[in-house]
Amino acid sequence: MSTQTALNAKPSLTLKRRLKATPAKVFSAWTDPSKLKRWMGPEGIEALSAETDPRVGGRYRFVMRGADGEEHDVSGVYREVVPNEKLVFTWAWKSTPERESLVTVLIKPDGDGTLLTLTHEQFFDEAARDRHKGGWTGTLNKLEIYLS
Secondary structure: OOHHHHHHOOOOEEEEEEEOOOHHHHHHHHHOHHHHHHHOOOOOOEEEEEEEOOOOOOEEEEEEEOOOOOEEEEEEEEEEEEOOOEEEEEEEEOOOOOOOEEEEEEEEEEOOEEEEEEEEEOOOOHHHHHHHHHHHHHHHHHHHHHHO
């Protein structure tokens, strides 16, 4: 890797989870607002609203509230939508819209379940990546429970 490439590289994270659900059910959990509200956000975070328009160029928005009462508002645009296989979308918090990052959710059949790979890249810094790693880990725990 050249020095310039290393300087331009931004932190990223990848999490994998085997889910006891079909790819279609996993995809629906990510794209149906009524389902998203049941699991989006880590432990202790309540999803207040979820809006989705899962098509290329469509927008989504999630509003969540922490135990401290603080609201967390995140939204973005779908860049790629392949039903039951893949979602790619931008991710930006209302509080820091200039820190847009990118999320890729890959959904692959795995025996009688699904292997989900979530990659979140282009973080502003390592601290943002580390906070999101904790958030996504808790969120995927809730998704796993929701789908079981």
